[in-house]
Amino acid sequence: MLHLTAALDPASRVPLYQQLYRSLAGEIRSGALPAGTRMPGKRSLAEALGVSVNTVDGAYQMLAAEGYLASRARSGFYVQEYPALPGRPEPPAAPAPAAAPAGPPVRFDLSTGGVDTRLFPFRTWARLQKELLYTSPQLLARGDPRGDIQLRQALAGYLEEYRGVRCTPGQIVVGAGIEYLLSLLAPLLPGPAAVEDPGYPRARQVLENSGRPCRLIPVDEGGLSVADLAASDAAVCYVTPSHQFPTGVTMPAPRRAELLGWAAAAPGRYIIEDDYDSEFRFDTRPLPSLQGMAGGDGPVIYLSTVARSLAPGIRIAYMVLPRSLLPAWQERYSLYSATVGRFEQQTLARFIQEGYFTRHLARSRMTYKARRNALAGALTEAFGPKARLSGLHTGLHLLLHLAGPVPSDQALVRAARQAGIRLAALSGYSMASPVRCPSGTLVLGYGALEDSLCPELASTLKKAISAACASSSRV
Incomplete structure (x- = not known):
């Protein structure tokens, strides 16, 4: 009889006919069973593997349906031609992923896409x-x-x-x-x-x-x-x-x-x-x-x-x-x-x-207006005349303009991140030249910010910026 390497596991959750189908299909793809080979009869293969004839028949029928085998009347099943797949060149090694910027967990997320999902x-x-x-x-x-x-x-x-x-x-x-x-x-x-x-x-x-x-x-x-x-x-x-x-x-x-x-x-x-x-x-x-x-x-x-x-x-x-x-x-x-x-x-x-949408908007508008006021008040108290605010009239973000000599925008963003604050500088949104944007301008989104955290946020941001300014002056 033709030598087959099919190994079936009765304890597996995969039905035996599927195990046999997978094993035979793999041998045909690999060339171990070349085209034109006459497969063993169902009864003889079933006896050799210690399985039922129905198990072998189920595997043969699946192989025939997918074109691996062809049935010939009063002759049996024969292996069909399976073209060898061209070898694929090894892909170049993928570059190592960029390491995430070091820093503590984000405590204050001031990204502009945030909203208060509790609303x-x-x-x-x-x-x-x-x-x-x-x-x-x-x-x-x-x-x-x-x-x-x-x-x-x-x-x-x-x-x-x-x-x-x-x-x-x-x-x-x-x-x-x-x-x-x-x-x-x-x-x-x-x-x-x-x-x-x-x-x-x-x-x-x-x-x-x-x-x-x-x-x-x-x-x-x-x-x-x-x-x-x-x-x-x-x-x-x-x-x-x-x-x-x-x-x-x-x-x-x-x-x-x-x-x-x-x-x-x-x-x-x-x-x-x-x-x-x-x-x-x-x-x-x-x-x-x-x-x-x-x-x-x-x-x-x-x-x-x-x-x-x-x-x-x-x-x-x-x-x-x-x-x-x-x-x-x-x-x-x-x-x-x-x-x-x-x-x-x-x-x-x-x-x-x-009418639910307009009522929802009215409630949300009141909530966000109170949050804007709380944040603006906390920032004004923390920074005093060393900063001014703009863009408060609309939307869910505002701009903080720092006065006096300040480090680069990148240094400010890094300092804030080290303090657990995620934010962006205005120059980060310039696609032509950051020169178009005044330096020291930070974009603070407050949609996802909790009102009670506004004073702590303002104090933390003030300390981070002061530390960045001090570090810059020593360079």
Whole structure:
């Protein structure tokens, strides 16, 4: 009989026929059983291995189904040709991962993406979603790639009332995050794209990954410089006019009109308005959106998300397209699937339509305003005239400007990290040259900060910066 090396383990959880199948398939792949070899009969192999005929038959049938064996009438099973796989060159050794920066555990996380997850409306959200799970089995089916119509209707009504956005539900596209929507949008747009500097590095990366080269446009006290934008060859402009990230300035109405004039000066130009945290304006009424100023048929593409207002884990963002882009969107993406689950979409739709969203925002706004006041007060008390604050009116981060000679921004960030504080310097958001950013300016996100920790944070940060200044003066 043909010599086989099959070794079967009756104690294994893997059925014997699968063990035999794996063993024989391995011998065929390795060439130990060459093509044309006639396999032993089922009964003789079963007797040799001490297993049932059904075990051997099950293994042979699996091998035949996958093309390892071929059955010939009144003759048996024969090994089929299995081409030898070409050898693969050894890949180069992967570089050693960069060592994590040394330092104590993070006690104060001041990164700008943090939110207070304790504010999430757990009970209301869970109740709405539970009701949908029990009453709406149709949501298990595939939905509209643009998002469920109920959510798009709810968003259209909310945006018109609170942000002055003028659109129909048919202009809204729902997707799993702003980055995803921006990556789909980029191929529909012309030419190079302008981005703010300092600005949101992820937007630039997404645009460039999607084939749109980026032009870096400086930001001044009125936001993006339209004069520098006009001097560039950009045909698209990505901007955060309500709360420029990360400087915190709000683009005034005259500058907004100037920006809309730039878009109207040449056919095919577009403005991408990222309205990422306009819900949290504490001291004054927010200016209407650029999209609302331009109108539903204007050149503005409006982007926003619930990452700040609800939680980053609720992966729901939305985009309002001008009517001029709808045919191109439909042609390119009509066969795509929605990237947000329909139960989550419908839960958010009801959350908005039944008034829970506006009440949640009101409570969150009060909480964050109190936290901003606590942090600003603690920083003012700790630093006194040696620092000033800006960007307090909107959003979930502020800027701390240190006076006098200070170490490099990198040294300040390192000193803070050694003290258990995670933060960034303004210059870290500059993609062209850090010279555009005043040195000694720190960006402090307070969304995830506990109010009671503000005094301790301010005191710890003051000590860390003082130690960094002392060390720098000795060098």
